[in-house]
Structure formats: structure tokens, C-alpha cells
Amino acid sequence: MPEVLFPLDSTKSFTEQQITGHNRWHPDIPPVAEVRPGQSFRVHCREWFDGAIHNDDSADDVRHAPLEIVHALSGPFAVRGAEPGDLLVVDILDVGPIPQEDSGPLAGQGWGYTGIFARDNGGGFLTDQFPDAYKAIWDFTGQRATSRHVPGVSFTGMIHPGLMGTAPSAKLLATWNAREGALRATDPDRVPPLSLPPLPDGAILGSLRGGDFDRVAAEAARTAPPRENGGNQDIKNMTKGTRVFYPVYVPGANLSVGDLHFSQGDGEITFCGAIEMGGFVDLRVDVIKGGMATYGVSENAIFLPGNVAPQYSEWLAFSGISVTTDGEQRYLDSQLAFQRACLHAIDYLTTFGYRPEQAYLILGAAPIEGRFSGVVDIPNSCATVYLPTAMFDFDVRPSAAGPARIDPGRGAPKAAR
């Protein structure tokens, strides 16, 4: 096991740890450690809500989830010699739930959760269809996940960090704040909001204190969106064995990581669609000097996915186009086309006996593939979503015999509005 550079004690909150992480992006958040190119090290990661979501049969915690505290990130780690313009090479040597802790109250201790967030507290991809909060608890047995809230389905976890990235420069941070503010200003009262402003309330900024804390807290970017530095990309394919290349914007690169997922479908569509958990990630870093110019990488991660992701060879696929459920034609809108494909999958699964929110939770958590199929055939984009048939206990394919009927069981807990 590589040296643990960022330890976490599962019995303590994220702010009571030996080393404090952060939950905002800012160049002035001090590194927690320096690592050498070529060095391997272990990082513990707290689940993104720092324990606010419980292993129980109520969705009240999801309903009132404290969005201001996410994401609990580990780091930053300064890489010796890394300078702006370099590419930071990050190998994901291993990643998994909290080691040696198979049960307990913290997600990652043998279990994780998927949430459908309420429209007025986060929302989600299909929030118009699913405005209420739901939760599903998933139990881990080895690398398999099953849920008492979603029967008839089990799958091998596609474990990955949902969020990893380098620190922005002051200039880049200013760009973020400006452009996201401009968007928000076009409809400032929208629910869910168009973007999230800097928010001192709930900010955790490593070892910063006093005036520095206040200044940085007022400027620092929220961690929800992916941006030029990587960040919350939620790329399910960044599994064990993946090599990622990040642009470097500040001296030392200042790498941070968190938001581990036991599994996730493409899109993470229920907002908290992955199976969320705390755990560990083993990283090895290196630097390609001047790599940003050499390889034309000015922003966003590029990566070589690992080769031990779960394999499936049979899929059931659904397609969608960019027409709203109200029949309005939109112009080449793949976001909408993917929503429609996912809604088709949900409609289909309900004919087998699932409740719609159970089907939605499956699409968020299971290793589904979401693909851009046609993006140029005016005015309709075509998007497709692929479900591995092997994850169902029954034959999920259409046939003249009609759908098998499953017992949806107690269902996924729903919170009052």
C-alpha cells in the first residue's frame, strides 16, 4: 500500500480530521502535501456529503441534503516541479470503498446510496418528470451491488473518482466566476438555478484561516461543474488503471480528488445518480514539461481508460430525439435527445413492474452507456442509451410473450415535498 498522504478517520467529520481538505476551487488553498514525479500515494476520500445521507429507508436526508458543503475533496497535492503549461500525468492505480470497514454508518462502509434530488434542492436530469426526492441504498458484496430498494437487478461496480482536477489560476477562476455569473444573471430566480455562485457559507478551505479564509471563500468556485481543470467530470470510464492528463494552471499543479462512485451510468442522470461512497484512491503522478502546448491541450482532461472495467456483451438499447415531451421541436439538442432516450427506457422498464423512480435509479447507478448517435441531422439529434441485459435477474428483452413481471418490493423511499 502506498503511503497515506491524506488519511481520514471514519468516526469523525470531514472538518475534524488530522488534515483538512476543501470543498471549493481556488489557487490559494494551500497544498496538504508535496509529491515527487513518479511517486505513488494513497488518498482517503470522504463521500461527497460527508455522512449526511444515511443507510435507512427514508429519503428525508436527500430531500434536505446540504448542497453548500459539497464536494468534500482530498488535497490539494502539490507536484514538485509542475508549472503552468505542463501536463500532469495521474495514474489511478487503485480505487475502492473504505478499506477494512465493511459496515458502519458512513457511505463506503460496505454500502452506498443513489439519490433522486428534489427539484428545489438540486434537481436532476429528469426533474420535470421526477420533482420529488427518492433514495436507494446499495449493498456491496465484493464488486457487486444490489439494493433492497430496487429488486431484480445486480451489477459489477465500475468504481471511479467522480471528481479530480488541478487548481485554477486566479485568471481562470475569474473567468469561471464571470461567465457563470453572466449565465445566472439571465434568470436569477430559476429553480434549479442556472449556476451556483461562490458561497462562503459551508466553505472548507484546508488550512486557511482568518482574512485569507474570508477572501478565498468569497471568490472560490463551487465544485459542482466540470471545468477546464477537470473537476466534477463524472466520467464513469476513469476506472482502475486509467491514466489521466490534466492541464497545469498553478505552480505545483495542486491536484485534488473526491466524490468516489462505486458505479455510475453515463450521465449520472439522477444528479446524485452514481452509487456514492467514501473510500480510497491510489495515485501516481508524473509531469510532461510543456505538455499543454506540445499536445495542444489547453483545457479539460484527456485520458487512457483502464482495462479492467466490467465487461458486458449483450445490451438493450433505446433511442431518443430532440423533441420535448410536449411535442416541441428543438434544434440539434443532444441533451434533450438523451433525456428522451432515458425516458423511453424508464417507460419500458415499468412494463416489467418497476415503479418509474426505480427505473430512473437503475439508469443512474448501473453501468449503462449513453452515446451521441446522430448530432447533425437537422433538426433532430439522436441519442442512445444501452442497458446490459445481464444485470437483470429476468429476461429483459422484448418478445411475443410479453414482459416478465417482477415484484417491485417496498420500492425506493420517497420524501414528502
Added chain:
Amino acid sequence: MPEVLFPLDSTKSFTEQQITGHNRWHPDIPPVAEVRPGQSFRVHCREWFDGAIHNDDSADDVRHAPLEIVHALSGPFAVRGAEPGDLLVVDILDVGPIPQEDSGPLAGQGWGYTGIFARDNGGGFLTDQFPDAYKAIWDFTGQRATSRHVPGVSFTGMIHPGLMGTAPSAKLLATWNAREGALRATDPDRVPPLSLPPLPDGAILGSLRGGDFDRVAAEAARTAPPRENGGNQDIKNMTKGTRVFYPVYVPGANLSVGDLHFSQGDGEITFCGAIEMGGFVDLRVDVIKGGMATYGVSENAIFLPGNVAPQYSEWLAFSGISVTTDGEQRYLDSQLAFQRACLHAIDYLTTFGYRPEQAYLILGAAPIEGRFSGVVDIPNSCATVYLPTAMFDFDVRPSAAGPARIDPGRGAPKAAR
């Protein structure tokens, strides 16, 4: 070989054939043949531009491609007993270039083409960056494709029909015309247009003649977009061995097929991004009575992909977010995020010596994967594009040694504006 129900003679134009196909959608286009559930049959397909694009080193044909004549479709085929509300089961038993014709002037005779369309004649996914017309000719050797216009790359074709679908009902057709007209009305002079209106000019409507022809030509929908009936979905995964389920909207279902692709990347991003060709497709049809209600499928195809698509295990991936190249923040726009991911891939490949349009042509034609990665992390969607590293003759991965340099050769022909 199954019985050929729709034969084509490569030496004659699409309208001079023994049986005439069609290039518009309308319920009143008469079937060319009736098939029984369980029946297998062969269909010849003309390349979508009916021979207007040539195997040469000029892009003038692409520059002035006659958009009003696409897509040259084979059919419709009436399926005995199929009624509105049923699901039509279509097995793609085999699909390939024109059999027994390995050379000749028609795409599909041992070669195919990929075009970047000019902004004012079709446009494309990256038309702001690539407003001019380019062309690449690909030669087929077995199932491998190579191009004299794009050196250093070869790949196994992922052969599929770009377009297949059932006929719309009169009501559904009216819906299409209404919603697409409403969109077009919001910016009627836009180039490229927001949608394409019915266009009698160039219409081919099977055996219709006289007043029926005129009436139908005035109402019939263009075939460019995918819609509820399937249509031009451009799903690269509909390869040999795939089973597709289409909604049935008219008695007999009236299945049509065309726009064969030797290969295509997800999105078909250069508009004519696939390797276009004529050829054949062997189909077998069946009917699930009442299947639309039974399985909750009111629109759009669902399918079980085949298991002989080319396999790759190593990928180089790029990510993008929904910020424009001008730095404007958009709200959860996966279409834009995928554009940015593709532009990143193009920027990267140019550091190896490719000209930007060559890289763009590769992304359109090669078996790249385009995935929705994050679609809920306001305000940025995250999209990813995966290139199989094995298709390059050189090591395409980033390293401290810097990129290998390829000779771009003569490059892809470009047309004058």
C-alpha cells in the same frame, strides 16, 4: 442469399431502376413488396446521393451536393398483418457494400466517401470551425478502410444502415410538419436552416404518379432527421446481427432502409461523416402484436445490438464542457460539450502533423465512441470522445517524448467557397 426484393443496377440511376424507391416519408407511398412475418429478404441500397459524389481528388461534388435528392431509400416493404400499435421486429442479418462489384464509379464499389459539407450547403457539427467543403475517399480491403487523403490510419468498418424506419401515419406526418415548421419560423433565413420543409423538387415517391404524386410531394417529410419512426438515426451500433423494434403507425408498417455506412463515428459529425456507400442489407421481419402498448414503446426504435462489431481494448479519450469557444457559459448543453470534446481531439491530432480537416474526417468516419459523461452538474455538461489507439500506424498516446510526426500527404481535397 435471401430473395432480392429490391434490386438495383449499378449502371443506372436511382429513378431508372426496375423498381423505384423513395426519398421522402409519407403514408401514401405504395409498398414495393409485401413480406411475411418470419421472411428473410435482400434489399439493395443506393448510396444516399445516388452517385453524385465521385472517387476523385476534388471536393467540388461535395460543395454542390444536391441535398434535395437525399436519401435514396429502398422500400417501403409492407409486412403482412402488421397494424398500428404493433412492434415491427427487424433483424439485420447481413449488410455490406455492393456484392461482387469491387471497383467502379459508384460508392459501394470497393470504396466510399466522407464529406465535410460547406456551411451554406448542409453544414455540419463543427461548421463554425470548418465552413468549407472537403472530401476523403476511403478504399475497402476486406472490412478495413484506408484513405489516400488521410494517411496513418486504418480501421475495421462498423458496417450499418444509417437510416431505417417505418412509414408515419397521416397524423404523425402532420405533427412533424407542424413542429418543424414552427421551429423554422423562428429564424427562417438561418444558414444552415433550422429544419427542412417538404420539397416537391427532387422528390422520388415510388410508383406514385400524377395528382397523387403532387399531393404527396407537397406533404411528405424530408428524410434528414431521425423521428418517431426511426429514420435517419445514424446509430453506428446497428451492425450485423442487430435486432431492431420499430413502432408501427400504418397498416403493413411500410419499412424502408438506406444510407448504408461502411463505418461511422458516434455522431457522424462531419454531416456526411460516415463512410457513405451503396450496398445490400439482408433483413428478416416479424411482428409483436400490440407491442407498443405492451412494452411502452410509443416512439423511436429500441434495439439489441449485434455481437460482431469490431473490438478495441485501448482508447485515447478527450473531454469537453458546455462553454463555447468564445468563452460563453451555456446551461447543461451536451451538444456543445461534445463539440468541444471533438475540437480537443482535433487540436491534439494536429500536433502529430494532421491538418485539422483530416482530423475532423477521422472523427467522422472511424469507430470513435461519443459518450454523455455528466449531464447534471450545473451549468456544465461533460461529454467524452474515445479514439481506438490501434487505428493509428503510430503511437498516438501522450508521452514525455512528444508526438510522433506523420506526413499528412496531399491532404483532403478542399472546394473553393
Added chain:
Amino acid sequence: MPEVLFPLDSTKSFTEQQITGHNRWHPDIPPVAEVRPGQSFRVHCREWFDGAIHNDDSADDVRHAPLEIVHALSGPFAVRGAEPGDLLVVDILDVGPIPQEDSGPLAGQGWGYTGIFARDNGGGFLTDQFPDAYKAIWDFTGQRATSRHVPGVSFTGMIHPGLMGTAPSAKLLATWNAREGALRATDPDRVPPLSLPPLPDGAILGSLRGGDFDRVAAEAARTAPPRENGGNQDIKNMTKGTRVFYPVYVPGANLSVGDLHFSQGDGEITFCGAIEMGGFVDLRVDVIKGGMATYGVSENAIFLPGNVAPQYSEWLAFSGISVTTDGEQRYLDSQLAFQRACLHAIDYLTTFGYRPEQAYLILGAAPIEGRFSGVVDIPNSCATVYLPTAMFDFDVRPSAAGPARIDPGRGAPKAAR
């Protein structure tokens, strides 16, 4: 379609064709054509028994199959410039059943066969357990195979040539005859025989006539075994897209090919275990001058398998060790261990309702994997056989519920002894 250098007329026997092939190995069999390095060409192939096995419900044809006439081979093809010591590069561009002929009396016309050969007429891998002759007819629908003689199973064909190779030199031929004769001499009356001697009866030797014919017929090697020149290797992985490298032993290399299989399990265990058919193969050849010494290849093919073989991700596996069914311990005998693994699979499948010969026929014809697992753990080798679970219409996995019961139907035809 590449130029057809070796055409066959399905209505005529192998010896009545425009060009005559061969069914023995000898350096003096004259080439039927010369090809250039880099040239692509099409070759028609006759099924190995030249039509002696029929699409019916009797195994009498298998019982009395004329072993002296196999294998009906196409070629030899001389490659310009190839000399002893070179490596001949052979690309399998495409391979399939008889094109454009979907029904008819000749295997390859939409159907193929698998035979269990009687102990005294060929034998097979499990001839002690299955001394009688059986037959199964498989129907092709696209690339899928099903059989009226073996219900409950269907799979995608893994199409490949069972036999391909270069001509032996006179010296190499002499070596073959000497070593195989020496083996045979140790038990000359064994049934089945230990090896097959040269046999003028039934020999087909291309254009050779008269004294040359008689001389060559007396010396030429039978084509049953694989040898240094490649030959009847029955490697199911030599599918479309494969590149093979053969040693060159005579000027021109003199490449021959035949024994096409629609599908085969590893080992081709029922002797005629593959789904036998006639058809076509498109080849492209090249030469690596001096390649045998350069790459240390003195014998036997090396190859790069294609990437469009059928994909399966779920397998049911059986193991076996080198102890006979009578309980006798053998020393590190993988042949025996694989027999035992196959027998275990057969025993297992019979608990689902299959008759033993049906299970045996499945293992011969379906894309099963047979692997050497342990070969050093004295005294027992361990071999394993993997069945793709997706090929069964039912759940073939063990569970507490016990096996599903299938109806074995009419069963596979059996011949009287």
C-alpha cells in the same frame, strides 16, 4: 469483389470444375495461378467431402463418408518472388458461405453439417464414449446458426478456413512420410489408425496426369493433420481480418486453402466437429523476404487474429484432469484432461434434457473455448472448456432451483453400426 482466381460451380463435382484443385500435399502439384505480392483475390472453396453429406435426417452418409477424398482444397497459388526461407503473409479479407446461393443440396448453400464419426470410419475425440455416427444439420440465418437436430441453442458463426498452408518441399514431405509411417508401424492395425499413409485411391492432384500423377499420388501426404506448413490446423480464431504468416518451403510458396467452417469449438472435437460448408475466401498475400530466419519461424503458422469474432462476456466453464474414465492416472496429459472437461460438460448438459450426442455436437460446433489451464502440476494436467451462456435459450447456470428441462426434439440422426 476481388478477382475470382479459383471458381467453383455448385452444380458440378470438385473434379468436373473449370480448374481442378487437390486433396493431397506435394511440392509437384502445379499452381493453378500466380499472384503478386499485394494482390487480393477470391477463392471458392468446396466443402471438405465434396457434397457427400446431405441436408437430411439420416446419418448414413456420415457413417460411410469417403475419407479418401478429403480435403477438397483450392489452389495452389504461386506467389511471385516467394522463395524458401521467406514468410508468406496472408490476410483473410473475408470468408463466408457460398455467395448468392441460399439454398441447395451443397453444404454452404444456406446450411452446413456437423458429424460425429464412427469409430471405424474416422473416430473422434470421444470415440470411446461415442462409437457411432451422428449428424446435425445447421441452418444459417445471417451469421446465426440453429439446428433442427439440436434445439435450444443458437449462436453467431465464427467463420474461418479450417485448412490453409503452403506446399512442403520434397525433403519436408519425406520427413512427414517417414515419421508418420514410423508411428503407424507401432500399431498398424489400430482402429482408428495412428496416422494415414499416402493413398493414390481418391487422390486429386490438380492438372497432373499420367506418370507424374502416379508418382505424386504415391508420395503425397494426406491432408488430415496440421503440419509445419500450417495445413489442417482448425484454429477457430482465424476469422475475417486475420493476418497469417506461413513458412515458405518451395519457390512460389504454393498456398492452398479449404475446409471452411461456419463455426467451430476449440478442438473441433467430434472430428467433423465444425459446421462444415463450402464458400469463398478473399485473400491478400505479401512476402517478408528471409522472414523465417529473421523471426525465428522454422515451422507452423503464426498469426494476428481479426477483431470481428463474435463477442461473449458470460461463460460456464468445466475442468478436467488427466485421469481416465477408468480411473487410471496418466502423466501430464492435456489431451486427456480436455477430454474429461468435455465429458463433464456433456454430463452437465444432459441434466437439462439433452441427449449426450446432442451435447457433444454442441461442443464441436459452437464457439466454445478450450484452454490449457495447468500443465505442470504432476501428475495431472488441468484443462478447461468455456461455453457462452448466451447461446442457450434457457438459463444454463447451476442454481438451487435445479436445471430447466428442454425438449430434445427428434434428436440427432444416428446411423446403424
Added chain:
Amino acid sequence: MPEVLFPLDSTKSFTEQQITGHNRWHPDIPPVAEVRPGQSFRVHCREWFDGAIHNDDSADDVRHAPLEIVHALSGPFAVRGAEPGDLLVVDILDVGPIPQEDSGPLAGQGWGYTGIFARDNGGGFLTDQFPDAYKAIWDFTGQRATSRHVPGVSFTGMIHPGLMGTAPSAKLLATWNAREGALRATDPDRVPPLSLPPLPDGAILGSLRGGDFDRVAAEAARTAPPRENGGNQDIKNMTKGTRVFYPVYVPGANLSVGDLHFSQGDGEITFCGAIEMGGFVDLRVDVIKGGMATYGVSENAIFLPGNVAPQYSEWLAFSGISVTTDGEQRYLDSQLAFQRACLHAIDYLTTFGYRPEQAYLILGAAPIEGRFSGVVDIPNSCATVYLPTAMFDFDVRPSAAGPARIDPGRGAPKAAR
């Protein structure tokens, strides 16, 4: 983490632990714990030689490895309710090197070893060609393995237990001793021996003491060979996520496990061909009552492999036939054919600069596939071995350019004879 039922302290020898395992098979070795059907539990495993092989640059330890002490096994675990005739279901939930110990003197602490054993101390698959002892040390970085003794190659580990099985009944044990003794008696002085007799010297038998120990030590079977109970099957495909079904021969089943491998090629051809290590395995057990009769499983494991084994899509393959290197023809001997295929691969790799023993070590340790290709084409079996091309740092495929030349470095340590 499941409860640890068999803990090991890396600083103590196998016999000094809190709970003592065993290194022989016998029904009377007492269980170390009882588990319930459905229970998950963790088992620590010692590397098979209990620390006798060191992380250094000498092969003297391999030369004199104490064969009498292998294999250090963990268990037996009694499963409540299991009775003879049942099938024991064992899920491999997880398996890996020693957790939290990334460096140290014990194989499994961040490193492992592969040995070529000397002819007179174990031998191996190619002992005639490689009569001397060699060693290679492999370092683990995440799931990747590299070796200072074998440059130019790295691969993802295919981690699995080499040995797992249930206890034999007294009757079955007697059968083993009888048949293996009979074989040994045919050539009692052979080196390496034909089989290994019971050997009290070095026996470890759990908690047995005194007269019981002596009696059992005199009867107990060595653990080298795989047998009816599973045992040392060395099946590389029994990776994480695999479900295995074992016959039950004694009340409680008495499951034991050990001989963990970080990676292994099919066959484990250098005898100690895998990358040997200690570590942990998480198991879950269940019972199918009467399953042996229900499913026709009288002996040997059947299994459903997991779906997270490393994926490769490009392979370089070699073939071999059953003719000895001296030119002697053997009859359908797949063991020999596989030896010849492996020798061909070794000859090939030496043309790139590898020393023969380095190539041999690669074949033993890397995830190569070894397949039975033809087993019925008298007199030659055909076997094939597939190397993933991606594991080499250079292009390992044949071409007109000739082989790249690697620097073999210091090479693999060799021991004096």
C-alpha cells in the same frame, strides 16, 4: 471488509501463526472455522513457499526451493449443512496481494516472483530446454506488473487463487494414493518424478498432533496436482467475481484455499510460472443440496468466470503440433503441441533481443491464452498460444522492417547447477 477467519502475520512463519493451516489433503484435518451458507469472510493466504523465495537477484533460492512444504493452504473451512453429494458454491468476492503492506520481504508485499525450476528440483513444462533454475521478481504498481529482470513488458495482473478445493473423503484419498502410486511405480527413479507420494516430512496439518498427526501425515495427499476436489487447478480465469461449484465429499465440505497469483499465463508453464504472492481472498459460500447428482457433477470444479479480468483486443499467436523437437511423431498429444507452440513463441521473442529464459518467464507470468485448436486430426494435435501485443513496449508484430531490438538488461538470475 468481511470478518477475517484466517489471519496471517507477515512477520511470522506459516507454522507460528495464531491459526495453523495445512499443506496436505486429508479428510481428518480439522476445520479452522465453521461458516454459514450465505456468509462472507476474509482469508489471508501465505505465498506457496512460505517466504523461502526472496526479492533479490539470485536464483539460488529457487534452485533449492523446499518442495516438501508446499502449498501453504488456508483452511479448511467447514460449511454448515454441507454434506457429501452437495455442490459447494464459492464466490470469489475479491482477491489481492497483502493489504496495506506495500513493501517487505514476503512475496505479496508489493512484489511477487516467477521461477523456472531446475530439472532435478521440480522441473517444468519445458525442462528439457530449460534444465536450470531462473528467477524473475515482479513489482506491482496498482494492478500492473513489471520486472527488473524482464524489460520491455508490463501487463495488468489477472489475480486469482491458484489452488482451492474441498477435502477428499477417505475413499477418494485412497483412490488418489493408489492411482498415483501405480503410475510412479512404472518408473520410480524418474527425474522429475511421475508423481509425489505422501510425505510426512514437512507436513503441516492444522491442529493435529501426536498419533493423529502421524497417521494423517503418512496418508495425506500432496497438493501439487489438481484432482476431483478442485485443488491446484491453476486456472487463471478464476478471477474476482468468479463463482465456483465444488463437489462435496465430506460433511462440512472443508474448503481450503491458497497459492495466490498476481498473474499467470494459461498453463503456468515454468512450473512456478505465475507471479507468486501471498495476500487475501474474500469468499462467500453457499450450498446446492444434492447438486452433484442434480447437475451431473461427480468431480472437478465448474465455474462462472468474473467479468473484470484485463481486456486485450490484439494478439500475436503461435501454433504447434505434436511432433517432438527431435522429429518424432506422437499421436494426438496436445501437451506436446502446446510445448511446441510455446517454444515457437520463445524462438520468436529471442529475435527481438530477449534471452530464451526471459521469453519463457514472460509466457509463464503474463496473461497469455493457451488453446486447444485441433485435437482430432490424426496424428497431430494443434495447440495455439496468444500473446497480448499491448503488453510490449515495442511493436511485437512481424513486418518487412524486421524486429525491433530491445536491451535484455541484466537478464533473469540463473542458479548454478
